[in-house]
Amino acid sequence: MIKPTLQCPCAGRHLQPAFQYDAPPPGETAFDCAGGQYRRGYARCGLCGHWFSDNAMDLGALYGGAYVDNTYGERMRQTFERILALPPERSDNAGRVAALLDFARGRFAAGTVPRLLDVGAGLGVFPCRMKEAGWHCTALDPDERAARHAREVIGIEAVTGDFMRIDTSSLGTFDVVTFNKVLEHVEDPVAMLARARPLLVPGGFVYIEVPDGEAAAAEGPGREEFFIEHHHVFSPASAALLAVRAGFSPLLTQRLREPSSKFTLRVFATGS
Template sequence: MTQEPPQFDPACLTDINCPVTGAMDWEVVKSYTAPPDGETDFGITPYRRDLLRSPSTGHVLNHHHFDLSGLYSGDYWDRTYGGGRMAQTYDKIMALPPEQSDNRQRVAYVQSVWSTYGPRGGDRTVLDVGSGLAVFPSAMAQAGWTATALDPDPRSAQHAMEKAGVEGMVADFMTDTVSRRFALVTFNKVLEHVPDPVAMLRRARPILLPGGGVYVELPDGEGALAAVGPDREEFFVEHHCAFSALSYAMLARKAGFRVQRLDRVIEPSGKFTLRGYMMPEETPQ
């Protein structure tokens, strides 16, 4: 994709309104004229983006004029998973021992929060939004859940059914109607990929069963900047934003949820992550 580089004017920082926090007090963390090491080459030329941080909220934004609407098209799927790589990557992740697996530790965390906040003896159905490889719903199924993997690409849904052994649902969560309800809806490193994460999270409310909740995992931009710096995957171009503990809570509240638990972790893969469990302010009927 070819884009015109933005004519960035630091004086215009106060014109940038954050969809999550409403913050307008931005400072430039770093300006990029080429993809940093490790970032997928999406063919964006010329390449110019600015990483911004709000001191009042700790929230981080990627500011650019790229059109990323087609980023996860069939070409992306082919480049990432074609030639049998989806099955190979799935097998590799599922074979990792728990102490080396982000996924197994994620499942253990969800099991822990559900034992505390979930209804006793209730339904154990989970909808994983943007499931991709379906490693999480597969591991949840192994832990006794009835898991559904939702992804807009039919090939991912087919992989979920044939390889991961769970139900695959082909849908765009932002535009399609999910006609069933679930005890748990999960967003594993998904909300940072959309322009309006509040709107996406809000769509989980009407499909929750009474007493149900939402697990949300997001890149910890605050932690990554403090510990390492900006040249990290938490801030790659495909992420519209990265979060702080405060902006995580603001996201939940703006979407109509209350945070029951929030933890900051460094995963076995080295990712800086905020993971937490939230419930609707008013349980939908």
């Protein structure tokens, strides 16, 4: 039974059963299902091609356990430095930075320093590289360790908080707000993305990066795009509709396979 809170970006509900899992696919983050049986699936919208997680297990343990330890544990600094050291052709982040700088070129007045807010910054590899490109960056992450790492190791501003709950008016305004592989993790990505609207200056844009379920599905249900932590997996149509429903105008959608082998959709959308 799909949770009624999971809405389709097309506002429809044309669900068709897709994948079923009775055991974790290889490579998925270890998850303690508290003695219960591992059972979950995905349904797909027949209209816009969006994928919904069908999962009655309590995922609270997911973000409190191995997921957080793997992301923010003692190895945080080492992981950050290992990713920074990747050659550009093996770095998903290098492609992201290049795509964003390309889209931003000519959009902001010459000589100004563009301001960027990265929602769900995690290790902060992305704002680190944007800072090196001359941007003013603020990292936002629910984990205090990530915020401290952003301040002390990367040297950028950082805020600890859940973007759905914090008072966003205290953050200031930005030329660009980025959501890199964040929106698939929340139940209501439209509501989360909509909270970025009042933060954008006129002429600013949001950059959204989400898993491409349509491309990944061709390689089967074991793909990482369909791992347990993703409530939503997108199609090119549903990713663009997500931006529209949140009050933005999508200007460009890119579809790519990243160096890490992830199938990814990028959407650039303006607020005005």
